[in-house]
Structures are given as structure tokens and as C-alpha cells.
Amino acid sequence: AQSVTQPDIHITVSEGASLELRCNYSYGATPYLFWYVQSPGQGLQLLLKYFSGDTLVQGIKGFEAEFKRSQSSFNLRKPSVHWSDAAEYFCAVGLRDRDDKIIFGKGTRLHILP
Amino acid sequence: KAGVTQTPRYLIKTRGQQVTLSCSPISGHRSVSWYQQTPGQGLQFLFEYFSETQRNKGNFPGRFSGRQFSNSRSEMNVSTLELGDSALYLCASSSLKRTETQYFGPGTRLLVL
Numbered sequence: 717a718q719s720v721t722q723p724d725i726h727i728t729v730s731e732g733a734s735l736e737l738r739c740n741y742s743y744g745a746t747p748y749l750f751w752y753v754q755s756p757g758q759g760l761q762l763l764l765k766y767f768s769g770d771t772l773v774q775g776i777k778g779f780e781a782e783f784k785r786s787q788s789s790f791n792l793r794k795p796s797v798h799w800s801d802a803a804e805y806f807c808a809v810g811l812r813d814r815d816d817k818i819i820f821g822k823g824t825r826l827h828i829l830p
Numbered sequence: 831k832a833g834v835t836q837t838p839r840y841l842i843k844t845r846g847q848q849v850t851l852s853c854s855p856i857s858g859h860r861s862v863s864w865y866q867q868t869p870g871q872g873l874q875f876l877f878e879y880f881s882e883t884q885r886n887k888g889n890f891p892g893r894f895s896g897r898q899f900s901n902s903r904s905e906m907n908v909s910t911l912e913l914g915d916s917a918l919y920l921c922a923s924s925s926l927k928r929t930e931t932q933y934f935g936p937g938t939r940l941l942v943l
């Protein structure tokens with residue numbers, strides 16, 4: 717069955733440190749890939765997406781993600797985090813041949829130490 | 831361009847009641863999807879409407895229903911509310927397909943007592 721795994725429920729990093737949030741998926745074909753961020757009590761905001769082409773994707777707020785087909789991964793990175801990056805991050809995959817079904821990971825809560 | 835709006839933002843109901851939530855998509859967007867978000871289950875797809883037709887449905891009981899109007903605004907209805915229906919209900923709009931970029935509204939927080 718198709719699935720999305722975000723192995724880290726919580727991650728804590730110091731302000732100014734680099735960040736990598738992991739996302740792995742299980743799907744027989746190449747999916748659409750998304751990262752969303754959710755601030756407390758708010759809806760989701762799209763950070764970046766991968767549909768095809770260059771596997772290194774640049775997003776908003778200084779985030780980037782790299783699609784690695786061999787590892788079925790789409791990890792999110794940021795070279796230097798800011799206190800305002802504290803939020804919950806969701807990885808999602810769109811299944812091209814499954815009636816446009818979208819599956820979300822359980823999310824990773826990012827905490828920033830001053 | 832205005833974003834996705836959802837009304838009401840907060841709602842308290844009691845078991846057995848029914849509730850209707852509203853979502854206005856971004857102008858020009860024809861696809862509206864609904865999601866339920868809970869701490870235990872995370873984000874789960876409810877259904878998608880496109881041009882007034884339900885195009886896809888998630889694994890939710892028939893108590894959950896929806897519709898879309900000719901102006902693309904959408905409503906979802908939950909009848910015979912249960913405690914477990916307490917959740918944040920998110921609406922997302924996209925131009926054509928769910929697998930395109932979806933823009934989410936702020937959500938409606940429903941509490942069932």
C-alpha cells in the first residue's frame with residue numbers, strides 16, 4: 717500500500733543551525749511530492765513541490781528539497797533556521813495513477829532553541 | 831488575489847447534531863478538497879469536488895457529505911455528530927487537479943461535546 721513516512725515526530729535545532737527533515741514514501745511509480753508547513757491553528761502553506769525535472773527543488777523561505785528516486789526520499793533542508801521556522805512540517809505525495817489521491821505524512825514538529 | 835476562506839472558524843456542537851462548514855476557493859479555482867486533521871490520525875482526505883461534481887471520496891462514513899456550487903464554493907456537512915468528529919477541517923483549492931498545487935484555508939475547528 718502507498719504510504720508516506722516522516723520518521724521524526726519532533727526535531728529541535730538551534731537558531732542558525734542547519735536543518736534536514738526526512739520524508740520517505742512507498743509507491744510504485746514517481747509521485748508528485750510536496751512539503752507544507754503549518755503554524756499553530758493555521759492551514760497549510762506550500763513550501764515547495766516536485767513534479768518532474770530537476771530533482772533539487774527550491775522553495776520559499778530559503779527551503780530546498782531533493783528527490784532521490786533510488787531512496788524513495790524527498791528530504792527538506794534549510795542551511796540556517798530562524799526562530800520563525802518553528803512549526804509543523806508535512807510531506808505529501810500525489811499518486812499520479814491512483815485517481816489523484818494525495819497522502820500526507822504524520823508531520824514533524826520543529827522546535828528552535830534560541 | 832484573495833486566499834481560501836473558511837467559515838466559521840470555530841464551532842461547538844453536541845453529539846447527534848449536524849453541522850455545515852463552508853469554503854470559498856481562490857478565484858478561478860475549480861477544484862475544492864476537504865481534509866480532516868486530528869492529532870491521532872493526522873491529515874485525512876475527505877472528498878474533492880470539481881465543477882459541482884464529487885470527483886473523489888476518502889474512507890469516511892456516509893455521515894460526511896459535501897457539495898459544490900456553480901461559483902465553486904463548497905460546503906461539507908456532517909450529520910449525527912460523534913465525539914470523534916472533533917477536528918480541524920481544512921479546505922484546499924486548486925485550479926484543476928488535487929495533484930496540482932493546493933492552497934489551504936485556515937480551517938474550521940469543530941468541537942463536539
